[in-house]
Amino acid sequence: xxxxxxxxxxxxxxxxxxxxxxxxxxxxxxxxxxxxxxxxxxxxxxxxxxxxxxxxxxxxxxxxxxxxxxxxxxxxxxxxxxxxxxxxxxxxxxxxxxxxxxxxxxxxxxxxxxxxxxxxxxxxxxxxxxxxxxxxxxx
Numbered sequence: 001x002x003x004x005x006x007x008x009x010x011x012x013x014x015x016x017x018x019x020x021x022x023x024x025x026x027x028x029x030x031x032x033x034x035x036x037x038x039x040x041x042x043x044x045x046x047x048x049x050x051x052x053x054x055x056x057x058x059x060x061x062x063x064x065x066x067x068x069x070x071x072x073x074x075x076x077x078x079x080x081x082x083x084x085x086x087x088x089x090x091x092x093x094x095x096x097x098x099x100x101x102x103x104x105x106x107x108x109x110x111x112x113x114x115x116x117x118x119x120x121x122x123x124x125x126x127x128x129x130x131x132x133x134x135x136x137x138x139x
Contacts, residue, residue, distance in 0.1 A: 001120065002030045002049040006040040006066065007082070008058045016053050016082065016107060023109040024116065024124070037061025044070055044077070051119060053107075054099075056083040056090055064093055071098035080115045082107050 003026070005016045013033045020026045032049060034040035038060045044052065052070070056063035063083060070077045081094045081102045091102050101115040113124050 001026060001051065001123075002032070002047070004032045004034060004040065004043055004047070004049040004052045006034045006037070006052065006058070006063070007055040008035050009055075010035070012055070012082070012105060016112065019107065019109050019112045024113060037063070037066045040066055041069055044074075048074070050078060051116065052077065052079045053082045053103075054079055055105075056081065056085045056094070064090070064097070067094055067097045067099050078119045080119065 003020060005013045007013050007016075013035070017028070017031050017033065020031055021028050032043055032047060034043050036059050040052075040054070041061070043049075054063045054066055058066075061069070063081060067079055067081075070079065075098065077098070079094075079099045081091075081099050082105060083090070083102075084105045086104055094102060100119045103111050103115055117124050
């Protein structure tokens with residue numbers, strides 16, 4: 001499975017990458033980072049990663065614009081928002097545009113796993129056994 005982590009804050013990109021590698025067992029080489037929307041669009045076009053983690057507040061294109069642009073061309077793209085915005089309107093807009101989940105920063109290991117399990121069932125059988133519920137973070 002390949003990932004694109006889009007965030008203008010390097011620490012958050014590293015945090016998500018570390019969770020994916022150290023806690024979820026994915027290969028470091030399968031995780032691509034982008035620090036802005038323009039870079040992310042270029043990377044997505046060239047590599048078509050399986051799952052995107054995307055921030056909202058970024059320079060150039062914000063995350064909402066990134067979701068809109070990717071989903072308009074690739075409606076089957078899998079985008080999980082990972083942002084500090086807890087605004088209900090942002091959640092509604094992102095999900096309405098096609099994002100599959102919405103995680104508030106800082107992301108936890110459990111929340112990243114739940115989001116991945118939601119979009120790729122049976123990736124982490126232990127989440128099913130624990131009876132986890134999938135809901136967007138809106139509080």
